[in-house]
Amino acid sequence: MTTRIVELRRGILKKNDELAAGLRDRYAAGGVLVLNLVSSPGTGKTAFLERTLRELRERGAKVAALVGDLETDNDAKRLAASGAPVRQINTHGICHLDAEMISKHLEGWELADLDYLFIENVGNLVCPSSYDLGEKIRVALLSVTEGEDKPLKYPTLFNSADAAVITKMDIAEPCGFDRELALKNINEIRPGIRIFETSAKTGAGMEEWLAYLAEERVKREAFQ
Amino acid sequence: MHELSIVSSVVETVEESLANYPGARVVEVRLKVGALASVVVDSLEFCWGIAIEGTALAGSRLVVVTLPVVMHCAHCDADVELDGVQSFRCPRCGEICLDLRQGRELDIESYEIEEADRSEEIGVKG
Numbered sequence: 232m233t234t235r236i237v238e239l240r241r242g243i244l245k246k247n248d249e250l251a252a253g254l255r256d257r258y259a260a261g262g263v264l265v266l267n268l269v270s271s272p273g274t275g276k277t278a279f280l281e282r283t284l285r286e287l288r289e290r291g292a293k294v295a296a297l298v299g300d301l302e303t304d305n306d307a308k309r310l311a312a313s314g315a316p317v318r319q320i321n322t323h324g325i326c327h328l329d330a331e332m333i334s335k336h337l338e339g340w341e342l343a344d345l346d347y348l349f350i351e352n353v354g355n356l357v358c359p360s361s362y363d364l365g366e367k368i369r370v371a372l373l374s375v376t377e378g379e380d381k382p383l384k385y386p387t388l389f390n391s392a393d394a395a396v397i398t399k400m401d402i403a404e405p406c407g408f409d410r411e412l413a414l415k416n417i418n419e420i421r422p423g424i425r426i427f428e429t430s431a432k433t434g435a436g437m438e439e440w441l442a443y444l445a446e447e448r449v450k451r452e453a454f455q
Numbered sequence: 456m457h458e459l460s461i462v463s464s465v466v467e468t469v470e471e472s473l474a475n476y477p478g479a480r481v482v483e484v485r486l487k488v489g490a491l492a493s494v495v496v497d498s499l500e501f502c503w504g505i506a507i508e509g510t511a512l513a514g515s516r517l518v519v520v521t522l523p524v525v526m527h528c529a530h531c532d533a534d535v536e537l538d539g540v541q542s543f544r545c546p547r548c549g550e551i552c553l554d555l556r557q558g559r560e561l562d563i564e565s566y567e568i569e570e571a572d573r574s575e576e577i578g579v580k581g
Contacts, residue, residue, distance in 0.1 A: 232569045232570065232571060232572065234567055234568065234569050234570075235479075235567070235568050235569075235570060236565050236566075237567075238565045239469075239563045239564065239565055239566065240562065240563070240564060240565070241562065242562050243461055243465055243486070243561045243562060243563055244461075244464070244561055325457075325460070357457075357493050358457040358493060360493045361457065361493045361561065383541055386540040386541065387493040387540065388493070390491055390540070390543070391491070391559075419541065419543065419544075420541075420542075422543055422552070422553060423553060
């Protein structure tokens, strides 16, 4: 018997990465800014997105959303109340969205008719960080009820984010939320990241967030 | 949590490549995993036993080499290795580093096979 080493040197998630690259090209061709929202379950992704969709539509923007959950279409129903087209992706046990699921659920949508597409990932701070969905901006969300050290506990996700959103700021005080410490921790893991302090309930921080989206969209158009 | 799907995809890739080496037995599969890859090595090893059952890789070992995070420090103008993933500051000068050079890898490096020697094969035919 002889032994032989076969060199492969390839990414394990190569198939996903290739599909995501294809999606990225499609988003660019359609001129749509795509964001991937990631957080723990219960951070308030859906409430934040409901408000974002509603306010963008009020400003005349064309928006759509894909929302991932293991089961139920509850979140899609909530988001659809904004009037935006919304599709639910049920992963049936899979802990993250992948590029293939996105591709499948975009069928029939004309990307060129959209300004913004939001993808609300499955509530999970670990696995979604490995799966590129072709998005331009990955947003990591953190609520004031979760503890200021969440970025330190889940550095892989926060380090891969392009923007961070702190949610539920309206209850920061009763929760004893240490704002300075949370900002410091996010900056340790992802230095220089844009951070938005928001409340979907009161609307605090939404102006700044919406202005950021508009800026990024203009940047995106300039690049095409 | 997604380690089983990761190792399943490794098994699939190695099986495809194995078609080039008929009759070979897989001894070992080597992965390179960066500290920021979001996978747990123990969990990969645990899932390996499940994923290879009934495949051409049955009985093989999984070897995982973990790679530390390497950043380029603009201040030192050098690539620096971080001690962990709790801070992205240069361990030499303390400045913030923004340029990631290593740490997100999730790669199949190689696999080792055992093949029957050519002379043995000829012997069998003779």
